[in-house]
Amino acid sequence: MLSLFSTPESQNYLPLDGTVHYYPTFLSISEANHFQRIFEESIPWESDVVHLFGKTIPMRRKMAWFADGQRRYTYSGSAKFVNPWTDELLELKNRLEKHLNLTFNGCLLNYYHDGADGMGWHADDEKSIQPNSCIASISLGASRNFDFKHRQTGQKVRIPLLHGSLLVMQGETQQHWLHALPKSLKVQVPRVNLTFRQMV
Ligand SMILES: O=C(O)CCC(=O)C(=O)O
Numbered sequence: 679m680l681s682l683f684s685t686p687e688s689q690n691y692l693p694l695d696g697t698v699h700y701y702p703t704f705l706s707i708s709e710a711n712h713f714q715r716i717f718e719e720s721i722p723w724e725s726d727v728v729h730l731f732g733k734t735i736p737m738r739r740k741m742a743w744f745a746d747g748q749r750r751y752t753y754s755g756s757a758k759f760v761n762p763w764t765d766e767l768l769e770l771k772n773r774l775e776k777h778l779n780l781t782f783n784g785c786l787l788n789y790y791h792d793g794a795d796g797m798g799w800h801a802d803d804e805k806s807i808q809p810n811s812c813i814a815s816i817s818l819g820a821s822r823n824f825d826f827k828h829r830q831t832g833q834k835v836r837i838p839l840l841h842g843s844l845l846v847m848q849g850e851t852q853q854h855w856l857h858a859l860p861k862s863l864k865v866q867v868p869r870v871n872l873t874f875r876q877m878v
């Protein structure tokens with residue numbers, strides 16, 4: 679039903695070829711503070727690596743992979759260790775599953791020390807991800823811009839991701855759009871990002 683009070687949450691942020699919803703206050707500030715502190719302290723963070731010209735180069739950004747069973751995650755050419763779910767990750771996973779009425783079986787965590795850490799243009803379209811599935815991204819800590827770029831037209835959409843927010847990418851988003859977390863030298867505090875995924 680259309681109403682005068684329809685919230686901005688119900689809007690699709692992409693103009694075509696995909697669906698992106700954004701819920702700026704998915705977690706309260708105190709919940710977001712709580713989860714950020716626990717994840718910063720207790721996740722077994724590893725340096726992400728890139729493979730360039732036959733060399734393995736560690737990145738400053740850290741990551742950790744959690745999943746059901748032994749589901750590995752391979753991207754930018756390297757397989758990630760699988761960690762078993764923690765209580766806090768399961769709590770967030772349950773809340774997301776209720777909110778979105780679907781289920782997740784993997785979660786990639788990224789740790790950005792400050793605005794000098796970022797992520798370049800890519801799509802989450804690895805073979806290990808169910809095609810056209812849902813990716814639910816929770817942001818904790820520094821607020822950072824999140825950019826989309828249409829693969830054919832180059833059209834751009836920017837969403838600032840706030841502490842405690844939820845961004846949901848669905849449908850054909852990964853087929854038609856790239857996304858990136860641009861570096862921003864003004865940002866001097868860390869950010870933790872969790873992307874819950876539906877793996878094959
Ligand atoms: O940090 C973010 O908000 C995005 C991370 C991302 O795109 C990814 O892990 O694939």
Ligand SMILES: [Fe+2]
Nearest residue numbers: 800801802857
């Ligand atoms: Fe991504």
